[in-house]
Amino acid sequence: MSYDNELYQQVILDHNKKPRNFREMPEATHSCHGFNPLCGDDYTVYLKINAEDVIEEVSFMGSGCAISKASSSLMTGFLKGRKVDESKEIFEEFHKMVLGEMDPETQEHHLGKLALFKGIREFPSRIKCASLPWHSMMGALAKSENVTTE
Amino acid sequence: MPESDTLTTVKPPFDVDKIRADFPVLSQKVHGKPLVYLDNAATTQKPRRVIEKVRQFDSEEYGTVRRGSYKLSEHATQMFEDVRQKVAGLFNAADKKEIIFTSGTTQAINLVAYSFGKAFVKEGDEIIISxxxxxxxxxxWQVLCEDKGAHLKVIPVNDRGELIMEEYKKLLSSKxxxxxxxxxxxxxxxxxxxxEITRLAHEAGAKVLIDGAQSTPHLKIDVQDIDCDFYTFSGHKMYGPSGVGGLYGKYDVLKEMPPYVTGGDMIRQVTxxxxxxxxxxxxxEAGTPAIxxxxxxxxxxxxxxxIGxxxxxEYEHALLEYGTRVLSExxxxxxxxxAAHKASILSFHIDVIHPxxxxxxxxxxxxxxxxxxxCAQxxxxxxxxxxxxxxxxxFYNKFEELDALAASVRRAIKLFS
Known part of the structure; x- marks a missing residue:
C-alpha cells in the first residue's frame, strides 16, 4: 500500500534522514536565519562566497519537517560551486515551480534533480516548507539576519 | 491487542451512527478514503439542524434586533433573547442578563482584560494564568500588564500536564x-x-475567569457551582456557527465594568x-450582533x-481511553x-517524524x-x-476511527524508518 502522491519520495526521505552539509560554518561570509512562525521550521543557511562571486561552501543547521530539511539539504548540494547570479536565477525557477507557475515536465529549466519538488504544488500548506531554505539563502545574499515565511 | 478489543465492546450511550447521520460533512471521502474528522478541538462540525436553522431564519425571519418596532424585528429580537436564555440554561447562570454575546472566546477574554483591567487593575497588581x-x-493579560505596570504570574504544570496547585497557592496574594x-x-x-482554583482565588480577594472554549461542548458546566466570575465559550467549538460565542459574567461584577467596544446599542442616552x-x-454588545x-x-x-x-x-471518555490505548502501543x-482528568484530546510526538x-x-x-x-507555544x-x-x-467519532488513526500513524512511521 503506497501513498498516492509525489511528495515523500525516497530521495526526500533519504535527505531528511541523512541531511548533507548539515553543519554550522564559522568561516561563512554570509548567513541568514529563516523561520516559519506558523509551523516552527527554523534553519540558518551559511554561505562562503569568494572574490569571484562563487559560492565555495554552503551549509545549514536547524530543525523542521522532512520537506524543509530535505529541501535545505538538496539546495546546499546544488548551489556549491555556482556563481551568486546563477543561484539567484535558480531560486526564481524553483520558486515558480513550487507555486505551480512553471512545469519542469514541459518547460525548460536549470533545476536538475530539484525538479523532484514539483509535487509540492498539490500541497499548498507545505510550499513554504520547501521554499524556506531558498528564502534564507536569498536573505543571506542580501545580508539580512532573519527572514520569515508564513 | 486483546485489551483494545475489549474496549470496543463498551456500548455507547446513544446510537453513534444515527448521530453521524445528523452531520452532512462527515459522509464525504477525502483522497478516496472516508473522512475521519479528529480536529474537533480546533472546530466542530455542524449538525443539519444548525445549518438548516440559519438558512430558515435568513430566508423567512431575518430582521434587526433591539431596534425596529415592526413585526420582523420584534420577532427576531424575541428569538435572539430566547437564545440568550438557552445559553444561560446551558451554563446554569442565575439570570440571562449575565450572558453577553461576543464573536467568541478570544473577544470575550479581551473584553474582560480590557474592561475589568481598566477599572480594577493598577500598577504593581498581579494577574495569574497557567x-x-x-x-x-x-x-x-500581557497587554494589560504592560499597559498598567502590573505583573503576570504563571502557574507551572507537572510532567503530566497538571497544574501544580501548591505553586498556585504560593502565587496568590493580596496583589x-x-x-x-x-x-x-x-x-x-x-x-x-x-x-478549587476559584475558591482559593476568592479567598485571596481575586476575581476568576475560566476559558471554557474547549470544555463547553464536552462537559456539563454549572457556573453557580464553580462560582467563577467569568466563563467564556465559542460557538464553533460547540457544533454551532463560527463568529459567535460569549461571556458569562456575574451581574454584580459586570455592572461595575466600563464598556469595551463603544457605539450603538450600548447606550442609554447620548448627548x-x-x-x-x-x-x-x-x-x-455595541453594534449589530451576529444575529x-x-x-x-x-x-x-x-x-x-x-443528546445530554x-x-x-461518558462516551468521549471511552474514546479517550481507547485512543490512549491504541496510540500508546x-x-x-x-x-x-x-493528566488524571482529561478531555478527549490526544496530543503526541513521534521521534522520527515532524508533526x-x-x-x-x-x-x-x-x-x-x-x-x-x-496556539499554545x-x-x-x-x-x-x-x-x-x-x-x-x-461524540460523533467511533472507536474504529481511532483504529484508523493508529494504523495510519504506524504506516507513516514505517515510511520514515
Whole structure:
C-alpha cells in the first residue's frame, strides 16, 4: 500500500534522514536565519562566497519537517560551486515551480534533480516548507539576519 | 491487542451512527478514503439542524434586533433573547442578563482584560494564568500588564500536564486581581480543578475567569457551582456557527465594568457632552450582533442538551481511553499530556517524524488532525517540543476511527524508518 502522491519520495526521505552539509560554518561570509512562525521550521543557511562571486561552501543547521530539511539539504548540494547570479536565477525557477507557475515536465529549466519538488504544488500548506531554505539563502545574499515565511 | 478489543465492546450511550447521520460533512471521502474528522478541538462540525436553522431564519425571519418596532424585528429580537436564555440554561447562570454575546472566546477574554483591567487593575497588581493556556488567554493579560505596570504570574504544570496547585497557592496574594485559566487545555486535554482554583482565588480577594472554549461542548458546566466570575465559550467549538460565542459574567461584577467596544446599542442616552451607558448585557454588545449565527448557536445548544452532556462526557471518555490505548502501543510515539482528568484530546510526538509530515501523511488516509503549536507555544516550550500532532475526538467519532488513526500513524512511521 503506497501513498498516492509525489511528495515523500525516497530521495526526500533519504535527505531528511541523512541531511548533507548539515553543519554550522564559522568561516561563512554570509548567513541568514529563516523561520516559519506558523509551523516552527527554523534553519540558518551559511554561505562562503569568494572574490569571484562563487559560492565555495554552503551549509545549514536547524530543525523542521522532512520537506524543509530535505529541501535545505538538496539546495546546499546544488548551489556549491555556482556563481551568486546563477543561484539567484535558480531560486526564481524553483520558486515558480513550487507555486505551480512553471512545469519542469514541459518547460525548460536549470533545476536538475530539484525538479523532484514539483509535487509540492498539490500541497499548498507545505510550499513554504520547501521554499524556506531558498528564502534564507536569498536573505543571506542580501545580508539580512532573519527572514520569515508564513 | 486483546485489551483494545475489549474496549470496543463498551456500548455507547446513544446510537453513534444515527448521530453521524445528523452531520452532512462527515459522509464525504477525502483522497478516496472516508473522512475521519479528529480536529474537533480546533472546530466542530455542524449538525443539519444548525445549518438548516440559519438558512430558515435568513430566508423567512431575518430582521434587526433591539431596534425596529415592526413585526420582523420584534420577532427576531424575541428569538435572539430566547437564545440568550438557552445559553444561560446551558451554563446554569442565575439570570440571562449575565450572558453577553461576543464573536467568541478570544473577544470575550479581551473584553474582560480590557474592561475589568481598566477599572480594577493598577500598577504593581498581579494577574495569574497557567503554563498551559491558549494564546487567547495569555496575550490579552500581557497587554494589560504592560499597559498598567502590573505583573503576570504563571502557574507551572507537572510532567503530566497538571497544574501544580501548591505553586498556585504560593502565587496568590493580596496583589492578585485576576486568575484566568482554562477549564480544559486545548493543547493537552487537561481538565483543571476550576472549582478549587476559584475558591482559593476568592479567598485571596481575586476575581476568576475560566476559558471554557474547549470544555463547553464536552462537559456539563454549572457556573453557580464553580462560582467563577467569568466563563467564556465559542460557538464553533460547540457544533454551532463560527463568529459567535460569549461571556458569562456575574451581574454584580459586570455592572461595575466600563464598556469595551463603544457605539450603538450600548447606550442609554447620548448627548454631545456625555453618554450614559446601558446596563449589561447591552453595555457590552455595541453594534449589530451576529444575529443569524446566534440563531444557529441556539439550535446547537438544543442539540447537545437533547443528546445530554452527561452522555457526551461518558462516551468521549471511552474514546479517550481507547485512543490512549491504541496510540500508546506504537513504538516511538509519546503522548504529551497524561493528566488524571482529561478531555478527549490526544496530543503526541513521534521521534522520527515532524508533526507537519504526520498531518500530511494522515490526510492521505482521509484523517484530519492538527499539527503545530495549537496556539499554545508556552505549553510546547514546557514540554520541550516545537509542535505536536493532536487528535481530538467528539461524540460523533467511533472507536474504529481511532483504529484508523493508529494504523495510519504506524504506516507513516514505517515510511520514515
Amino acid at each position: 503554563n498551559i493556556e491558549h494564546h487567547a488567554n495569555t496575550v490579552p 492578585t486581581r485576576m486568575v484566568s485559566v482554562n477549564h480544559v487545555s486545548n493543547a493537552l486535554g487537561t481538565v483543571n480543578p476550576i472549582k 454631545i457632552e456625555k453618554t450614559l451607558y446601558a446596563d449589561p448585557p447591552a453595555r457590552f 443569524s449565527q446566534v440563531m444557529g448557536l441556539g439550535e446547537a445548544v438544543d442539540y447537545i442538551q437533547e 452532556l452527561d452522555k457526551i462526557a 506504537i513504538d516511538g510515539l509519546n503522548i504529551i499530556g497524561t 507537519h509530515d504526520v498531518v500530511t501523511l494522515l490526510d492521505q488516509d482521509g484523517i484530519a488532525v492538527r499539527g503545530g503549536h495549537h 508556552p505549553t510546547m516550550q514546557r514540554f520541550g517540543v516545537s509542535a505536536t500532532t493532536r487528535a481530538s475526538a467528539s
